Amino acid sequence: MRLTRFLTIVSLCSVFALAFAGCTNSNNNESASPSNSSAPPASEQSSASPSANAADAKLEELGLDSNLRFKETRKITVEIYDRGNTGGTKPEDNVYTQFIKDGMLRDHNVEVTFVPVPRWTEGDVINNLLAAGQAPDVAVTYSYPTIQTYANMGGVTDLAPLVDDYKDLLPNLWGYLTEDNINWDRDPNTGTLWALEARLNTLNRINTFVREDWLKKLNLQAPTNLQEFEDMLIAFRDNASTLLGDDADKMIPFSTSYDVGWRTDHLTTSFIPDNITDKDLFVYGFDDRHLLYPNYKEGIRTLNKWYNEGLVWKDFPLYPAGDATEDNLMKAGFVGAFIHNWDYPYRNGADGITANLHNLVGPDANYIAVEPFPNDAGVYRKFLSAPVDRKIFFPATNKEPLASMFYLDWISKIDNRVYLQFGEEGKTYEKMPDGSYKTIAATDEYIMNSPANIDYTITSNGLDTGDPDLTVKSLANGYDGVDARLIEVANQITTHDGRVGKNAKAGEIKAEEGQGQALSAKRDAFLDQAVVAPVDKFDAVYDAGMKDYLNSGGQAIIDERKAAWETLYGSETMLK
Known part of the structure; x- marks a missing residue:
């Protein structure tokens, strides 16, 4: 029985809680007496028991109790950006990391260790960690080509079976990122999913x-x-x-x-x-x-x-x-x-x-x-950008994929996100009469190393209080x-x-692999040269720079993208 089918039965199990001792949900751990007058007829009991038993058996197989806590403590490592902020806190050990550690241990019996990665060289560092087989279990980067490169070498976990089979275990992740962001990078040909796209709450650029x-x-x-x-x-x-x-x-x-x-x-x-x-x-x-x-x-x-x-x-x-x-x-x-x-x-x-x-x-x-x-x-x-942000992926060295998925679900929960974005009332914010948040500059352990703690809310970038009006007001505050x-x-x-x-949804563009940084450097250099050139030399400088950019891989990417579009959409020029 597929896990999604089985977990649906788990959710329905609460309806029959008065009839079946031990069939519980996360909000009610007490078993009802079989003699309760509201119990269903015996015929219903006998037909439901095998399904309930199958649900329990599946949870047992996953090592989980009925509250989705591992029976034996699991351990995962999570990447965190180190921005080198003067006067900041240790990115891997502060009030906010402790909040996450305590919550994950309490709710899922998962121990979390944060691994700092320098923000401004994160692409190179993640490259090196992946190459050495030492990347954190939950990794983050802005560079999808980096993920694709290592996926092609067998160094990245395919997330497709995880998000599909565990969907009912991850209501906060699916509810927050939605189908669009979760499946944004799913390859239309192979079905592989190497990364989840974080949600960009505001498209402000x-x-x-x-x-x-x-x-x-x-x-x-x-x-x-x-x-x-x-x-x-x-x-x-x-x-x-x-x-x-x-x-x-x-x-x-x-x-x-x-x-x-x-x-x-x-x-x-x-x-x-x-x-x-x-x-x-x-x-x-x-x-x-x-x-x-x-x-x-x-x-x-x-x-x-x-x-x-x-x-x-x-x-x-x-x-x-x-x-x-x-x-x-x-x-x-x-x-x-x-x-x-x-x-x-x-x-x-x-x-x-x-x-x-x-x-x-x-x-x-x-x-x-x-x-x-x-x-x-x-x-x-x-x-404007599509409503996607950082790319979250699991290196192939990740031995705890379900615990890692629980981590993403936990930080996507609204209460946890709001705390991480705003911190502690009276220390990092005050609640205004209209219900909005007004930030207070912290000078102690509550200092945030990144705006609204986006380095911890890796499934989310930008303020989100759950109420659009309050979010805008809080932003202005x-x-x-x-x-x-x-x-x-x-x-x-x-x-x-x-x-x-x-x-x-065109899938992998092979010509892009390994080209992003090199082409960006060429672009920056020739645009600078074109701006400062004498007016009568502008065309020559600009055209030479563009020719070099295209000959260095840009044209190959254009050609492959054009072919991919036409394979998918034929002569259509607009997406529905």
């Missing part, structure tokens, strides 16, 4: 920010189109003395970073035709900076023009990931506009950009989110020293006119 106080000082309105945005940058440049006084020579009208693709996305994607098909989004969408979408080059051309007119930070290509130079320029008040993560200037409390601006410039010195880049249809299109108005505006704009990614 990036925003365009401008100095609100500078707009007021120059009597400018917030820009609503490309020309107005460019005119604003020119006004910042030409009025540097008015805005910065003795520091006029430090004026940076528009700032970006070496990662031009991410940091100018609202500008570049505004050049993409609004009628782009789902087919093209899939075929060319493996680069998450949208590099290969039609007309993208014209967005970079605009940046090149601005750079040569002194509107863009001239030193932006010199500083690698993690360097604080650009942030320090923003904190000092020298940057007029930039594009970045949707809430970037509001983060980090007293150490953040907004707090420093208030201290150095004044309380009115704020960055505000704006929408200045309509596309050819007049739409402020944002290409969560930025110490920042006017909630700024958060509300940023939250509204970042997904406005968004086009959410869809799942083409």
Whole structure:
């Protein structure tokens, strides 16, 4: 008898609890007396007993009691990101890990040990751990190609039979991730499932920010189109003395970073035709900076023009990931506009950009989110992620797959997620009259090393109180020293006119294996070179860089994706 069928019988067993001693559910462990007047007729008892016995036998086979606790303690290891936060807590040993350990031991008799992995080199470290056969039982990465590579070598557990056969044991996991996220990566040809996709609760991605106080000082309105945005940058440049006084020579009208693709996305994607098909989004969408979408080059051309007119930070290509130079320029008040993560200037409390601006410039010195880049249809299109996030997988060395699945189910339970997101009332948050949560900056063992503890809520990224209205209000409350108005505006704009990614369900694209990091590095390098090139050299630099990108594996991926789409959908260009 399949486990799903058998577990359905277990759930029905409670109906007959008064008739069968020992047939219990997790909420009632007391057996009723057979002589109880509400007991069913003997004929019903005799027909139900074999099924009840089969259910008990199956639980026994799995080593579980009727409350889904292992009769003998099981042990698992779980990956946790180490972000190296100054003043933070040990990621593998703190209040929150203890909450999880205590809960898993209490509810499932499973001992959990956390294994720290450096966040910023997690891809390389997971690679090395997998190669050595030492990866944690429950592992997490943003890189699906890494998982696919090791799956092809026999190093990853196929999760398909686990999620299918244990479905009735995992109500929180299935209820939270739903069929879509659980089966997002299931191969349509082989049926294998190498990873589960965590749920991205909010699709907030990036925003365009401008100095609100500078707009007021120059009597400018917030820009609503490309020309107005460019005119604003020119006004910042030409009025540097008015805005910065003795520091006029430090004026940076528009700032970006070496990662031009991410940091100018609202500008570049505004050049993409609004009628782009789902087919093209899939075929060319493996680069998450949208590099290969039609007309993208014209967005970079605009940046090149601005750079040569002194509107863009001239030193932006010199500083690698993690360097604080650009942030320090923003904190000092020298940057007029930039594009970045949707809430970037509001983060980090007293150490953040907004707090420093208030201290150095004044309380009115704020960055505000704006929408200045309509596309050819007049739409402020944002290409948003599908509602998926980190990829959760079990290395083949995992000897406790059911205990590991219970772990994923446990952290998906709403009560556990809310505690991990918000912490302890009176220590890390206060409950507001409207029921929302307001974050309190912790300075002791309750410090969270990641926003809303997303490194522990690995099936979930982003606040989720279970009530959408309270979630939005709690989100706005969560930025110490920042006017909630700024958060509300940023939250509204970042997904406005968004086009959410869809799942083409094409399965493995073999040409992508091992290519992600190399192609990303090539992309970043040639985009930087194209932006800083003399205007009359732009086309030559951009085209040479794109040719190298395509010849280095990009074209092979495009070709395989195109073939996969046409095999699945023929001449159709849109997903239903």
